[in-house]
Amino acid sequence: MESGGDLPLIPSLPISWADGETIMRSLGGDVAEDDWQGSQGGLSTGWALVQASSISLTIIERLQRAVLVVSFVTCDSTFSFGLQGEQKIATIENVIGVIEGAEEPDRYVLLGNHRDAWTFGAVDPNSGTAALLEVAERFRKLQKKGWKPRRTIVLCNWDAEEYGLVGSTEWVEENREILASRAVAYLNVDRAVAGAGFHAASTPQLDQLVVEAAQQVLDPDNSSQSIYDSWVGATSSPLIDRLGDGRSDYAAFIQHVGVPSANFYFGLEYPVYHSMYDDYVWMEKFGDPMFRRNVAVASIWGLVALRLADEEFLPFNYLSYAAELEKSADGLQHEVSSKEVDLLPLFRSIKALQEAAEKIDTQKTVIRESRGWMIVSKEYKMKVRELNDRLMMA
Structure with missing residues (x-):
């Protein structure tokens, strides 16, 4: 099979289970072994192994539209599928808002969410976009009261996430050197809410910070306890997951630059x-x-961001990181x-x-105990800066 320009070599066409079942029932052929059977129930005859006598792939390009026609013939049936897609180059736009830090303007705490959606996107990503706007509004109210963050806060609204994390990845690649030396952390919310039950994932040095934030916020479904209390009581898996995949905009920050990152949301899988x-x-x-x-x-998003932006010493816990590594090493x-x-x-x-x-x-601890009147001295500020730089480079 030859490549058709920018089209993938393996065409993919989503169909409903009802159509899929009809097709599978009509294929004939020997029933596949048990370990080849799909997890989807309802096909009483079992999945079959089918020998196609011929397969053809036709790509027609006209007026910037690609029409893909796939046909295959078995001993019993002939099937044809058509897929039409539009090929074009489009401009994407990331929206970046900055609240400059008062004491360490060259240290960045980044919050991000994407705004492009497959369809209406009430869950993914608009619930996250609404949360980002809510955090921005709360920061604005703090500013009106005279607050200025110690470090710079960067609010990022990404475009083209659904096309392969394009908006955030291009921005990270363009600003790689600056982010590698100045980014404190990246806090992501893709879909904020898809149902009940709080979940979080992070790089291990942020674990304690996420837990403490969850302890400060009431559970929206049970105001008699904190989110943390409900979170611990509802899960049998590790409390905080890891960000090893590339499912959202934290991917470029972790995998390209090594920036500590976290992701927050309510609800796991959802049917729509x-x-x-x-x-x-x-x-x-x-x-x-x-x-x-x-x-x-x-x-929770805002609390974690405020602590990273405002605390004198960065609230990173590398004992947690070491414990996580030891746990993984024991498993290995x-x-x-x-x-x-x-x-x-x-x-x-x-x-x-x-x-x-x-x-x-x-x-x-030693630096904290020695500050007293030295808190305004250049020497004290340099000690704090040097220690924080070491935490960032770890």
């Missing part, structure tokens, strides 16, 4: 994902009937226990990180 039914009606009726969950996400050791693999250097490195984390925490 990326469909025309992801609209205001669904959100109001099912996702967030009183819109309290959206406010709660904005509260179990996996390779039957093989001749020496993990001792890995465990030594983790131990060295733990000792370095304990040392910098001690140094932080």
Whole structure:
């Protein structure tokens, strides 16, 4: 199969389960082995192994539209699928707002959400966009009272996320050197609310900060306890997930530049994902009937951002990072226990990180205790700056 310009080599055409079942039932052929059977129930005859006698792929390009026609023939049936797509170059626009820091304007705390959607996008991404606007409004009210953040806060509204994280990735690549040396953290909210139950994912040095923020905000579905209390009681999996995938705009910050990052949201999977039914009606009726969950996400998002922007010492916890690495290393050791693999250097490195984390925490305490009248001195400010720089470079 030859490439058709910018079209992918393997065409993909989503169809409904009803259509898929009809097609699968008519294919014939031998029933596949058990470990090849799909997880979708309802096909009593089982999935079949089919030998196609011929496959053809035709790509017609006209008026900047590509029409893809795929046909294949089995011993029993002939199937043809058509897929029409538009090929064009478009301009995308990221919207960036900046609140300049009063003492460390060259240190950036970034908050981001994308605004492009497959259809109406009430959940993904507009619930997150609403939360970002809510956080911005709260910052504006603080500014009216005279507040200025210690470090610069950057509010990012990304375009073209659904096309492959294009907006955020291009921006990170364009500003790679600045971000690598000046970015404190990136806090992401893609879809703020898709149902009940709070969830968070982060790089490990932010774990404690996320937990403490969740302890300060009331559960929107049970005001007698905090989000943290409900969060702990409702999960049997690790409390905070990791950001190892590339599913949202944190990907470029972590994978290209190594910026500490976090992601917050209510609700896991939801049935209208990326469909025309992801609209205001669904959100109001099912996702967030009183819109309290959206406010709660904005509260946690804003609290974490404020602490990163305002605290004298960056609230990073590398003891948490070392503990997470040790946990992963223990799992790896179990996996390779039957093989001749020496993990001792890995465990030594983790131990060295733990000792370095304990040392910098001690140094932080010593600097705090010595400040007194020195808090206004250049020497004290340089000590704080130097320690924070080491935390950022870890």
